[in-house]
Amino acid sequence: MKHSDINLDTEIAIDVRFQMDNIELHGTLSVALNVMARVTVSSLDLEKVCNLEEGYAIPSLKCTSVDGDYTLIDCKYFSGEIYPEFIVKGHFDFDFDTIVLGMFGLSTWFENSRPYRLSNEGLHKDFGFEKFSHKVTFKGVEYEIENQHSCTIKNQDEKNFLVLERDSIQIKCLDKNLTLQDVKSLSWKMKVFLSILSASSLPLQSVHLINKDTGYQTSLYFFESIVSKTPIERSFHCFCTGGYLFREGLWEKVMTNYFAKESFEQLWPNLYGIFTFEGSWQFDFMSHVILLDRYCSLIAENTGFRLASWDTNDLKAQLDEEVEKYAEGTYRDKRQCVNKIIKHVKAAKREPNFSQKYENAMKYVSSDVKKLIAFSEDDFDLMKTIRDQVSHGSQVKTKEPSSIRHEMIRKDRLLVLLLYLVFDELGFTRQQFASCLSRCKQRFVHNAHLDDKEIEKLTKNIEVLPISHAINTKIYPSFRRNIVVIFDPDNQTYAIDQEASDLTQTSSTVFNRRGSEHIIESVRKSLSEKGYSSFDIVQRAYLSFDGNEHSFTSVIKVSR
Known part of the structure; x- marks a missing residue:
């Protein structure tokens, strides 16, 4: 490694000579992965530094070795070892x-x-x-x-x-x-x-x-x-x-x-910790929830979100009423009275809780993104419950005994939500975010069980075509290709042309070397007497009728 750079992944142990407080010393410079770099003073020289105080600060230390010079900067001395904050290869005397x-x-x-x-x-x-x-x-x-x-x-x-x-x-x-x-x-x-x-x-x-x-x-x-x-x-x-x-x-x-944006100083760097976390699943889950809580608090602060204030006279009247009930013997013991008073005082607070801040933050997330992520109220309740159980040291109860599958799906779904929030702040559109989501093959994206249909709609990789009649799925199963639909300008809907669609299913059409050109030509010939002029192939489409959508690959749109 002679005359090489010293990088952040460098692993070396080399003998060095250096001078500290005008004392000539020898030692070993050790740099290893995920271990703080140090210079260990030679056992033969420990007598020379025995009077140094623990934590003695050394602004700069020049070390010489057979591999070249090293400059150690902002060092601290502890028990025969010198810990630098920085190491520069060579001399550090330049701007x-x-x-x-x-x-x-x-x-x-x-x-x-x-x-x-x-x-x-x-x-x-x-x-x-x-x-x-x-x-x-x-x-x-x-x-x-x-x-x-x-x-x-x-x-x-x-x-x-x-x-x-x-x-x-x-x-x-x-x-x-x-x-x-x-x-x-x-x-x-x-x-x-x-x-x-x-x-x-x-x-x-x-x-x-x-x-x-x-x-x-x-x-x-x-x-x-x-x-x-x-x-x-x-x-x-x-x-x-x-x-x-x-x-x-x-x-x-x-x-x-x-x-x-300040949020990239205060908030979103915590994502790096989430990406590197290797501890228990409960604390991993909790780190996601804490970050969402902080985001919701930041949105509440920036938008001035507060709960409606109570009339203090109303609160005083309610508290007086509870005390009178206790004096009259309405409650069995004072604990019931105290709990009622606490309930009234909490209700009078203007500061929203996590659930209320979450609802406020989600008002700024579009409905199509919410559908895509499919993060439900039940998911939020589960998330909050796990957070409370972990923070109070209680046992975390999973939905399925001896399995955390349900919880992991929600955790990964929550990570997708957090990524949407941070990408939105970076300036990505919903379509661009969905495009990133559709091409990413990371495990958490697959495990989140997202709504693929909404992703395809947002990326505009699929068209939704309204049709005038319900689809007979026995005749037109989802794997059937090259279905022909004809546009009706009066109703602004499409109708399946069965005869033309059957023609596109023949082996001579499907396996023709000319591919889509031959299919379009076949459809054009079969409808030549009806005056249609526009023939387009949509690679992916949903045919929609009365709220029911059916996905098909390769749909031929025909119009005048």
């Missing part, structure tokens, strides 16, 4: 205003997994690379953020190639030089941003500082919890990909909203 972040899973998220091809000239790759570069304001400071992609292909011999490929995010501060604490804050901000979009935890892999004068890159280390080095295996495991943001032209809107 910088630009950092470059590498993250696990970033190339997959950008959909840069295109194949290579081998020709007589060597190995090649069609990158299809797209680039964004946008300015954002964060905590009153302006930054320019852009993505970078590098790929080096070296021909080792006739059939062996060394491919070095990397995606990264560059952040340049336009107003000032950056500090290491700024770097840590910005790194966390970008990590949460990309993790929310992918609905997976994308941990940091590397951080580089760019010397303002020379342009030279220097690697920086600070502690980062890395749950997995392969957070996403395929781009379809991401809820939303970088490629989708490019195709929809969403980069500028999404980044502006993310860095401008």
Whole structure:
């Protein structure tokens, strides 16, 4: 690992020499995954530091080794060990205003997994690379953020190639030089941003500082919890990909909203913890509920939602009445009287409870999204019950004995609701959110048992065609293809043409090599005497009559 960078996933143990309080010391610099980096003072030198106080602060410590120099910054000394907050490879004596972040899973998220091809000239790759570069304001400071992609292909011999490929995010501060604490804050901000979009935890892999004068890159280390080095295996495991943001032209809107809205500082970073949680299902469930509760409280605060206030005279009269009843012996004991008084006082409070705040927040969610997620009142009651049981240390009672299947469906459904709320704040439309939902193959999306029909309607991948008569499902089962429907402009409905539909079922029509063109031609010939001029094939459609909808693949719409 000689002369290599020190990254956030680096694992090393090397001998170093350093000087502390003008004392020459030796030790071992240890950096390991998910363990805080430290320098352990050599046992031969412990006598030299025995008088140092616990927690002794060391602003900067320069270490020399056979692998190069390291600068340890903001260190604390404890019992023969030195714990740095930052480690810079080499000397740290320069100003910088630009950092470059590498993250696990970033190339997959950008959909840069295109194949290579081998020709007589060597190995090649069609990158299809797209680039964004946008300015954002964060905590009153302006930054320019852009993505970078590098790929080096070296021909080792006739059939062996060394491919070095990397995606990264560059952040340049336009107003000032950056500090290491700024770097840590910005790194966390970008990590949460990309993790929310992918609905997976994308941990940091590397951080580089760019010397303002020379342009030279220097690697920086600070502690980062890395749950997995392969957070996403395929781009379809991401809820939303970088490629989708490019195709929809969403980069500028999404980044502006993310860095401008306070909720992405106060509230939504908690999603990263949900994506990485590996504890018991009860506490996992509770973390989802707490986040929803906080969201509903934030909406109540922003919209000024309060309950109607009571007349204090009415409350006083009710309390006086309860005391008189107790004095007259109406109650068996004072406990009944006290409970009644507590009930009246609670009813007089203006602050809404969780249920009332949830109802208020859901007023701002469209009905089609509610249908899509299918999160019912019973689901909310179950969620609230589990939260109360866990918070009070009670045993959580599941709906089915010895099974948590019912609860897991509701938890995953709740996660989809939370994702809708955060994507709505990022600036996604309902159609764009549904498109992300339809292409994502993560387990929680499948397990949420969402309404596929509503997803298809929102994505506009399916048409709903009103018909004038009920469908005979024995003649037209859902697997039947190429049904012909004719539009009636007077009633604004369609009617199935049985004769033309039967014609499209013959083997000579279905298996013709010309495909849809041959089907359209056959239908046109069969209806040639009726003066129809428009023939369109809808790949997916619902035929709807009197509130009942039947799904079909390949429906031919005919009109004049």
